[in-house]
Amino acid sequence: MTMSTPEIGAGNAIPAKQPFEYRRVYVWELPVRVYHWINALALVTLCVTGYLIGAPIRAFYAAEAYQQYWFGWVRFIHFAAAYVYVFNFLARLYWGFTGNKYARWSAFLPLKKSRRQEIVDVVKADVLQTQMHGPISTGHNALAGLIYFFTFLAFVAQTITGFALYSSMSSSWLPRLFTWVVPLLGGDFGVRFWHHLFLWFFVTFVIVHIYLAFYHDYIEGRGTVSSIIGGWKFEREKSDQ
């Protein structure tokens, strides 16, 4: 599949003289895309309901408790979304060992020198808005991969503290696996504090993540945003080939 570079900026004085070869690369397989959107939905639900649990809005009407179950529903949605989120994440971990090279666990760690160099390059491109030295990775760029790795750690932290908080109101085995966390963090109050603090990590992450996806879509010009819907990205063929 070949495509020509689109005419960026219609009416531009410089015409594209020759077409460039672009290769279509199937980067994000279906499980990765499904994971991404389920995760996005669950995460937003968890953040909104989680914030409400910490700072509840009082019931809009009702004089007696039996007339409403408003806060109960908020909490129920939070717990239900948490289960979806955790099992979705576990499925993604599995895919990290069976998926394509863009989805593999190694894509999230800067194990090679070239990947570490790319981190510096991407930071410069993002913050100082300089031009990249070489072509940027087709899958996650090295910086994005590393940030996602930290996000996974935050997922784990949030899962552990969340289930630890939940364990005292549950007799099922999964939350009960996390009772040991409570004394470690100085009781339920401490666990709640950390669980609450991580909420803001996710809020910040979502803001930066969405912005950078748009930004890279613009500077790279090869369908970064649409790739998480369709799975395809575009890679320019080397000009000397």
Add this chain to the structure above:
Amino acid sequence: MGHTIWEEAQQKGVSRRDFLQLCAAAAAMAGLSQSSVAQVVSAFEKKEKPAVVWLHFQECTCCSESFIRSTHPIMAEVLLDVLSLNYTETLMAPAGFQAEKSLNDTIQNNKGKYIVLVEGAVPTHDGGVYCMIGGKTAESILKTVLQDAAAVIAWGSCASNGCIQGAKPNPTGATPIYKLTDKTVINVPGCPPIAEVMVGVVTHLLVLGQIPALDSQGRPKEFYGRRVHDTCYRRPNYDAGLFVESWDDEGARKGYCLYKMGCRGPVTYNACSVTKWNGGLSYPIQSGHNCIGCPEAGYWDNGPFYQHLASFPGFGIESTADTVGAVVGVATLAGVAAHAVVTNVRKRKVIAEVHVEDQKE
């Protein structure tokens, strides 16, 4: 040596009927079912009255005050008839050398059989000089007494988790008992613990002769297995979303949930909302005040008491994780917006650069 509880009761002229009533009450206090009363009767007929040493260190004696105020008639009997309370600074008759002798005799004559109840934390900084009795440090007294003890109970939050002595910056190095001994310590936290809970734990120890089932923090599960929140009579208001939002609002008058006022009920394990206080009269939440989480480790450092979240260190008294989070979130949004503006300003240049690059190739 000592008599059994039944022998002692007979000497005092207690009838068999009254003795059986005492046994039934003790079984109830220990959280046993009706079918276990026979076990209690058997124990009280055969077991010697256990010798008890009650130590006081860094504390305010509120645990003792709570214990002697247990309203159940059986409590006084537990204290005076069932136990042989040989040493306790606040309640015993002897003083000075006589008191010291009483302690030594108890330890020497009941090796491996006496029960130690500890009230208060033990200071460990500066050689333990911050709490000394009869010229000896609290730590050394504790070591000596615990050596041959059959069981150790830590009364109250001071002995269980340090309470106010152990609050930051903890100048005296106040240390809970379980950190100073290898023996299993039954932690009965609370400031003070509920009298009925204290008696219940002692009775369990006496009747069954074994340590009650403890949770991961050494607290008896029968009394600390559930959160104050779980059995709170205001819980339906929580689920409905009916909250008190200031101490003088309509919700406060109607008895809505105190969650938003900083109630620690959802993070506090105790029996307050079940046994209540002062003979089942009331408990803090029922009296319109939020739970401050007194049995929980570090509750003094989790303040202010009237805030749902603890203050975030380094950001002022009133700022919580939410304040910090909101500031970070807004700062991020501002940064992203600024970045978008800069990108847009540079737009023509970026597009031109791309085209020049295309031309070169």
